[in-house]
Amino acid sequence: MRVRVCVDSVAFARDASELRATVAIADLPRLHDVLFDQSGEITYRLAGALNKEGIASLRLDIAADLLMTCQRCLGPVKFSLKSARNFELVAETEALGDPAEELDNVERIHAVAKLDVATLVEDETILCLPMVAGHQPGECSSPVGAGGASRKKSPFSSLAVLKRQ
Numbered sequence: 001m002r003v004r005v006c007v008d009s010v011a012f013a014r015d016a017s018e019l020r021a022t023v024a025i026a027d028l029p030r031l032h033d034v035l036f037d038q039s040g041e042i043t044y045r046l047a048g049a050l051n052k053e054g055i056a057s058l059r060l061d062i063a064a065d066l067l068m069t070c071q072r073c074l075g076p077v078k079f080s081l082k083s084a085r086n087f088e089l090v091a092e093t094e095a096l097g098d099p100a101e102e103l104d105n106v107e108r109i110h111a112v113a114k115l116d117v118a119t120l121v122e123d124e125t126i127l128c129l130p131m132v133a134g135h136q137p138g139e140c141s142s143p144v145g146a147g148g149a150s151r152k153k154s155p156f157s158s159l160a161v162l163k164r165q
């Protein structure tokens with residue numbers, strides 16, 4: 001396990017700091033169930049600013065080429081992740097308010113002295129992943145629709161396919 005990058009969120013915003021880095025998918029355990037494997041990494045950019053209203057805020061951009069599991073054939077499906085979201089920092093003593101009243105792509109989070117950036121990236125990735133991943137129709141490598149028959153295929157049946165070509 002690598003050292004987690006933590007930032008003081010309010011100071012980061014006030015100082016208009018910027019952080020560009022990558023986080024390995026292997027280090028984001030909540031993604032392991034939904035992804036095909038643990039290879040790869042997510043590139044992110046975290047930038048702090050005071051927004052138009054003078055509220056300390058963070059902008060997070062993430063990008064990654066991920067492999068998800070096709071729900072039909074259980075094979076790998078590529079998913080290009082790209083997202084940008086703004087976070088408004090709210091004092092820890094204040095309520096975050098009704099999420100329904102938040103503007104699109106602006107989320108309110110509590111200001112904390114140790115914001116775990118990898119967890120923020122992980123949360124954002126989970127929000128952006130499709131609920132169900134799958135190949136385009138006809139692009140599955142071994143359709144489950146073929147059923148048990150395909151599993152019991154003799155090693156010679158693939159030879160037969162080769163001969164027919």
Ligand SMILES: [Zn+2]
Pocket residue numbers: 070071072073074075134135139140141
């Ligand atoms: Zn598939």
